[in-house]
Structure formats: C-alpha cells, structure tokens
Amino acid sequence: MVRVVSEKTEAALAQVHRYPVYCKGKPMKEFIFVHSPGFDTEEKLQRCLELGIAHLERKATEKKIIVNLFYQQDIRPNASQINFDKEESRHINKVLRKKEGDLLHITNGNGQLFTTEILSSSPKNCIATVLNIELKKPLPYSLHMAVAPTKLNDRFEWFLEKATEMGITEITPIICDHSERKVIKKERYEKIIVSAMKQSLSCYLPKLNDAIPFSKFLELPHSENFKGIAHCDDDVSKVHLKNVVNPGSSYLILIGPEGDFSKTEVKNASKLGFKAISLGDRRLRTETAAIAVTGIIAFSFDSLAVI
Structure with a gap:
C-alpha cells in the first residue's frame, strides 16, 4: 500500500x-x-x-518539517542562489532523486537554515534558489570538550558523532602523558561531525580544533564559567557534574586517555582553576565519560528530542 x-x-x-x-x-x-x-x-x-x-x-x-538537511560551508548570509559541489549534487540527484521544483533545506553550520527550490538537478551540478532564510536558536549552553583520542580510533569517532547529535560547541583532542594515540585524522573527524550535524537536523557545526599537547592546552586562555577535569583518583574531593549545571553557563571539561591523566597533569589543571568532577560511581572508558558529560549537560537543559 x-x-x-x-x-x-x-x-x-x-x-x-x-x-x-x-x-x-x-x-x-x-x-x-x-x-x-x-x-x-x-x-x-x-x-x-x-x-x-x-x-x-x-x-x-x-508542516514545515525538515526531512533532509544539507551542508554548504560557504553560503553567504544573504545568498539568493546556491550551487552544490559534485558530491552533494550526486547525492541529491542520484540517491534522493530530487528534481526541478523540489525543496531542499540547507545550513552553513552557523545557525542559518536556508529553504530552497531546485532550479536544475544533475549528478555533477545542482543549483537551487533561496526562498527563505531562518536563524535557528543556538544551544542554551556552551560546551567545550577537551578529550584525549582513544587508542582505537573508532571509539573516538563514536564520541564525535554522538556528542554532535546531543549538543556540543567545541572539541579539542588533547595529547596527554599516558596517551597511546598521538596523531589524529582531522579531515575524517570533520566529515563525521558534519554528517552527525545533518542527521540530527542541527544548524550549528561544532568547532574541531587541532590536536594539542595537554600542557600547551592549559596555557591557552579559557573564559568558560565552569572548568572541570574528570579523573580516576578517588582520594581527591569531587563534585558531581549534574550539581554544577546552571542556565546560560559555559563549560570546559577535560577527559583523559585510557591510562588517565598523570598526577602532574591533574595538579597543573587544579592550579589553573579546574575542578575535579564525578560522573558517578562507575569507572568509564574515555569515550563513554565524554558522552556522559555531553548527555548530563544536554539533559539538564532539556535540549534533546527524539526524532
């Protein structure tokens, strides 16, 4: 039927x-x-x-429901026409079988949603005219996660995907004393983040920074309202993350590698105002801890919706 x-x-x-x-x-x-x-x-x-x-x-x-969301990084805020690259054009024409007159929804990753109508559709070049431009609401919080890349690359990629879907603003891979992975594939990571943004129908693309040594990261200026570090030392007094979440706040959370932060790293972070945080009684993997942080903050602001 x-x-x-x-x-x-x-x-x-x-x-x-x-x-x-x-x-x-x-x-x-x-x-x-x-x-x-x-x-x-x-x-x-x-x-x-x-x-x-x-x-x-x-x-x-x-009903103004978005079925598919496309991403074009270089769209001007006042654009009247959009030309898709070859990869997106092929997806529009061959996979989705879109044709002249069909509507498309596109974002530039900066919060703008462009409603467009296809003028011409071919596997090599798809052109659409802009009908409406809407600025979508950003997250009710700012979350910057500094996470050590995992030994198995797919685990860190899983974190990138799920954190983007739930709501995150910035990600920095940090190389720590106990890190087993010291090189990342930034271009691949960016593709995963873009795909997750489109899947979750978000118009805000999280910023992915270059990998940086943890000591250098601590030297950078950080203006977040709350700065926390999650580590496994049970002798240190900790505050549960859910108890420090406040409306309109910004957060910077540090998550270490499989071997945890070194004592020196924890000490240096503490000196710079990073508070030791707890995510519960269980010991979590690096990527699980990072997802737990994202989820706790997102659910605290009720920013998640099942599609």
Whole structure:
C-alpha cells in the first residue's frame, strides 16, 4: 500500500496492478494498493517508492518539517542562489532523486537554515534558489570538550558523532602523558561531525580544533564559567557534574586517555582553576565519560528530542 499526493492518485491508479483501497465500502483518499507484479522489478519498486516519498515531502513542507538537511560551508548570509559541489549534487540527484521544483533545506553550520527550490538537478551540478532564510536558536549552553583520542580510533569517532547529535560547541583532542594515540585524522573527524550535524537536523557545526599537547592546552586562555577535569583518583574531593549545571553557563571539561591523566597533569589543571568532577560511581572508558558529560549537560537543559 502506498500513499500518494491527491493530484497524482488518478494517474497512479491508471497503471496496471494498482487498485483503490476501500474502508467501509468507500475508497480511501490518497491510498492505493499495489499488487506484487507491480513492484517485482527494481524499476517498478523505485516508481512506487517515489510516489510515497513525494507524499511524505509534501506533508513535510506543509508542516514545515525538515526531512533532509544539507551542508554548504560557504553560503553567504544573504545568498539568493546556491550551487552544490559534485558530491552533494550526486547525492541529491542520484540517491534522493530530487528534481526541478523540489525543496531542499540547507545550513552553513552557523545557525542559518536556508529553504530552497531546485532550479536544475544533475549528478555533477545542482543549483537551487533561496526562498527563505531562518536563524535557528543556538544551544542554551556552551560546551567545550577537551578529550584525549582513544587508542582505537573508532571509539573516538563514536564520541564525535554522538556528542554532535546531543549538543556540543567545541572539541579539542588533547595529547596527554599516558596517551597511546598521538596523531589524529582531522579531515575524517570533520566529515563525521558534519554528517552527525545533518542527521540530527542541527544548524550549528561544532568547532574541531587541532590536536594539542595537554600542557600547551592549559596555557591557552579559557573564559568558560565552569572548568572541570574528570579523573580516576578517588582520594581527591569531587563534585558531581549534574550539581554544577546552571542556565546560560559555559563549560570546559577535560577527559583523559585510557591510562588517565598523570598526577602532574591533574595538579597543573587544579592550579589553573579546574575542578575535579564525578560522573558517578562507575569507572568509564574515555569515550563513554565524554558522552556522559555531553548527555548530563544536554539533559539538564532539556535540549534533546527524539526524532
């Protein structure tokens, strides 16, 4: 069964192996039944999917729901037309099968949401005209996470993805005394962050800084309202992170490597005003601790929504 837009129902029913759907003896509006011979090839199935997708997008447009979000870094704030690069153009044309007249939602990662209409669509070059520009609300907090990259790269990538989805403003990979990974793939990390931003329908792209030695990071000026460090030394008095979350605040949280921060690193951070924080009674992996921090702060501000 497929739901189609009203004006296409008659044409859809004119095709073989497609029939009206009845309820209490009356045909249901916008619904058609497709018998198995009507989708027994990839081409036939694709046509059925396109009918359903067209209806979904129509309803989404009417209710101002974003189905897909695209990212174009270089869009001017007052842009009237957008030219997509080859990679995005191919995705729009070949994967999503968008055509002239279809709507697209695009962000530049700086909080602006551009509602556009496709002027021309091809695998190599897609062009859209801007219909509306909206500035979306930023997070009700600022969160800068300085996290030591994990030995297994996929664990740190998982943190980047999930933290971006939940809400984070800045990420700095720090190289510590006990770090086993001292080199990162920044370009790959940036792609993961962009993908997570688009998936979560956020219009704000978190800033990813270059990896930096922990000692050098401490020397930088930090203006956050609260600066915390999570470590495993149980002999140090700690405050639970949930007890220091306040509206409108900004946070800088340090998360160490698998071998934890060294005593010297903890001491130096403490001298610079970093408070020892607790995330609970359990010992967490580096990436789990980083996600826990992101989640505690995000949930405290009720900024998460299940899509």
